[in-house]
Amino acid sequence: METILKDGVLPECTEECAICLDKIQGKKSLKCFHSFCSECIDSLFKFKPACPICNTYFGKYTGNQPEGTMTVDRSWQRLPGYEHCETLVIQYNFPAGIQGPEHPNPGVRYSTTSRTAFLPACEEGEKVLRLLRKAFDRRLIFTVGRSVTTGLNNVITWNDIHHKTNIQGGPQCFGYPDPDYLSRVQEELRLKGVTEDD
Template sequence: MGSPVSFVLSRMAACGGAAKNKVTVSKPVWDFLTKESPAKLTRLKEETKVSIMVDGETSDIYVLQLCASPPGGLCPARKALKALLKETEKELKKRSHRAGELLGCVAVLEPGGRGAAPGASASCSGEEEPERQCPICLGEIQNMKTLEKCRHSFCEDCITRALQVKTACPMCGRFYGQLVGNQPPNGRMLVSRDAGLPLPGYEGCGTIIIQYVFPPGVQGAEHPNPGVRYPGTTRVAYLPDCPEGNKVLGLFRKAFAQRLTFTVGTSMTTGRANVITWNDIHHKTNCTGGPQLFGYPDPTYLARVQEELRAKGITED
């Protein structure tokens, strides 16, 4: 067996096959990347013009889906993502190795511990901890300013200037302020409930049915082809009518109000350009079929979609 943190990439022919927009990755690698280096993932999305979401999972891997259709196709984006995952795997291995060394030092320091050696040093190295460094200017932090939500710290002047350019943490990409998308402004979000329609995995409750309705329109200045018409569309999504499902419903309402749920672009399923498409907030469009068919059961879906929303600044508070 391989390393517990090694990831398994898609074995389908590069840039070919029905799943050319899929990449698989081990859970430890993906969790490490999204929690410790989210700025790298954000930069990759911006540079390749794609969005990435978790489309399914097993006990040890996630299935990632690349959404949108960049000018150069998905092949460069997949290669860039694979390279980032390899880099992340190496960093995770280094962290694990350093953690093992630190545990060895702790064992030496334990009074009377089995690992204590006669005359052992009271520290792993004689070096003092360096002064805290500002991630922006790379100098010693002056007038420390710590962001409230993510707790990353910077020089006050540095972070003030950075937030004037983009209202997000330069380290993790968490938004401070309200992100507004380019979803067509004349859509409607209709919600109904069916108490007699239980979803697999949520048999004790009914179902929330969300219907998104958009009439035809003309692309504005914020869209890929201003002045070009796009057809109308209707999409349906499902949530369990339980406390957690209703929490997600409230977040979906916020995302829709901020025009983040849809965008105008090229459909990943049909290849048609100038149409209304999903915009990187994962919805369940089927009641059954599991993650492979965008349905239930999917035990971690409600938690994952809240993380997707949180990355866009959509939270309960």
């Protein structure tokens, strides 16, 4: 298709809003340089303050994780691929409760849940631990919904930030060795707006 030039100048492009898929009205540009209708992006930011195109966060994103605790211990046990350092053992505990208005079925009960995860106590593992703590405090690591593993509804489930719940067995068993895990989980955290800089 040929572009017709008028006086040697390209015709003005009409920008389309990626949210409403119509011509941008009251243009609002974000720091990531993506532009939207101001009404569209303002409405979207009430639910998730992130660019819908590149997922760059603006402000803090808080999830709907139920009340619980995150504790960390150190173990002498070594993880495959990280034999040079100790192991960080993360314990998540959630008492039974009732879903709030931010959950899929307000007023419906969910049962008690506990999960154990493992990180190498190396410099990068310690960094991931700090990021996981920040994500936990922002209620982003767990949610209430349908378990992919059991198929049960109204249970506490992981919320797209993968953890190593086994010491060994490799990625297929959610364990080590998995040389790319620490960088992958940092990217998952970044997509939730959790970085060392924020």
